[in-house]
Amino acid sequence: MTTPQFEVRRLASPVDPAFSAMTFPLYRRLLSLEPTVRHPEQGDPRRIQPVAIGAFEAERPVGLIVAEQPLGDSEPAELLSLFVAEGERGRGVGGALVAAAEQALAAAGVAEVRAVWTAGKPAIEALERILARHGWTPPAARTVSARFRPEKMLTLPLFSPRHLASLDPGFEIFPWAELPAEELAALRASNEARHWISDGLEPWSYRGGAGYDPATSVGARHQGRLVGWVLTERIDDRLLRWTVSFLDKRLSRRGRIVPLYKSSLERAVAAGYELCLFVTPVRFPNMVRFIHKWIARRAEFIGETRSAGRRLTPSGAGAPRLES
Numbered sequence: 001m002t003t004p005q006f007e008v009r010r011l012a013s014p015v016d017p018a019f020s021a022m023t024f025p026l027y028r029r030l031l032s033l034e035p036t037v038r039h040p041e042q043g044d045p046r047r048i049q050p051v052a053i054g055a056f057e058a059e060r061p062v063g064l065i066v067a068e069q070p071l072g073d074s075e076p077a078e079l080l081s082l083f084v085a086e087g088e089r090g091r092g093v094g095g096a097l098v099a100a101a102e103q104a105l106a107a108a109g110v111a112e113v114r115a116v117w118t119a120g121k122p123a124i125e126a127l128e129r130i131l132a133r134h135g136w137t138p139p140a141a142r143t144v145s146a147r148f149r150p151e152k153m154l155t156l157p158l159f160s161p162r163h164l165a166s167l168d169p170g171f172e173i174f175p176w177a178e179l180p181a182e183e184l185a186a187l188r189a190s191n192e193a194r195h196w197i198s199d200g201l202e203p204w205s206y207r208g209g210a211g212y213d214p215a216t217s218v219g220a221r222h223q224g225r226l227v228g229w230v231l232t233e234r235i236d237d238r239l240l241r242w243t244v245s246f247l248d249k250r251l252s253r254r255g256r257i258v259p260l261y262k263s264s265l266e267r268a269v270a271a272g273y274e275l276c277l278f279v280t281p282v283r284f285p286n287m288v289r290f291i292h293k294w295i296a297r298r299a300e301f302i303g304e305t306r307s308a309g310r311r312l313t314p315s316g317a318g319a320p321r322l323e324s
């Protein structure tokens with residue numbers, strides 16, 4: 001496992017605190033290396049074993065890879081973060097960490113490993129190059145996300161009273177939290193009878209429909225019928241995510257969902273949110289176009305999430321080898 005310059009090895013508890021700054025705040029708790037649940041903040045109960053491998057230069061921590069190995073089922077493992085100290089990049093440390101993580105997971109009987117990341121930063125080219133060299137599938141786009149300040153987004157000409165007047169067919173926009181349970185049940189029944197809501201955009205498709213932010217989630221009725229929604233999720237005091245938005249296709253031409261977005265944005269400003277995150281899977285090309293055509297004009301960041309994976313062979317013959 002050694003080269004003349006650096007060494008990579010699986011970390012055991014207690015992990016040197018110097019590694020903590022080498023992964024995302026969300027994953028720092030995994031450095032306890034205790035079995036835990038996957039995404040407690042998203043209510044995901046699946047159990048995982050954290051795997052952390054460090055790179056050392058003369059015993060000084062210079063790189064870290066964090067992965068999660070699923071416990072108790074056959075789901076793929078996931079690489080969660082990869083980091084190499086700035087002065088140590090470009091000499092194989094990142095590649096050696098990926099190889100070591102693959103080997104540790106294969107040795108634990110994992111058949112497949114995956115990774116999801118956000119493109120846009122220069123280091124991502126290095127990451128994608130490492131994965132390609134290790135036989136991973138080519139990166140596939142999954143979502144496009146935009147981050148912006150709600151008050152700045154409201155200055156888009158799209159939200160001007162004149163433009164809105166031409167778009168709004170007379171919606172009654174209301175706080176989603178006030179939707180009567182019977183109306184939601186009727187919506188479900190009508191969609192079962194005549195599948196008119198796009199898959200994945202039903203209000204119940206995300207965490208069973210619970211947990212939307214009451215201050216900023218809105219619904220719209222048209223002539224008394226529930227036809228659309230913009231549902232959001234509070235990430236923390238400052239950050240709001242727009243999770244699901246939909247308008248009945250019979251009304252949705254010419255951007256008619258815009259009045260709902262405006263209402264949600266105004267409520268986000270009033271509730272004190274500083275940043276919004278708008279995320280859409282790439283399988284909704286209209287939404288992707290909307291991000292590039294409009295949201296991009298006021299966004300601080302536009303990024304694409306990508307994913308890739310590879311199958312692992314069990315330890316022994318053909319197992320991924322560590323670079324040496």
Ligand SMILES: CC(C)(COP(=O)(O)OP(=O)(O)OC[C@H]1O[C@@H](n2cnc3c(N)ncnc32)[C@H](O)[C@@H]1OP(=O)(O)O)[C@@H](O)C(=O)NCCC(=O)NCCS
Nearest residue numbers: 081082083084089090091092093094095123125126127129
């Ligand atoms: C991504 C990262 C871990 C790579 O570490 P590293 O030790 O430099 O990686 P390696 O030396 O093993 O390999 C880097 C590869 O990418 C290539 N590369 C580096 N910078 C590149 C760039 N800007 N564009 C294209 N390729 C690049 C290198 O040439 C090398 O490929 P090669 O082996 O075919 O020559 C490191 O840049 C990093 O920590 N970045 C910040 C954190 C981050 O963004 N992590 C990824 C998301 S979690």
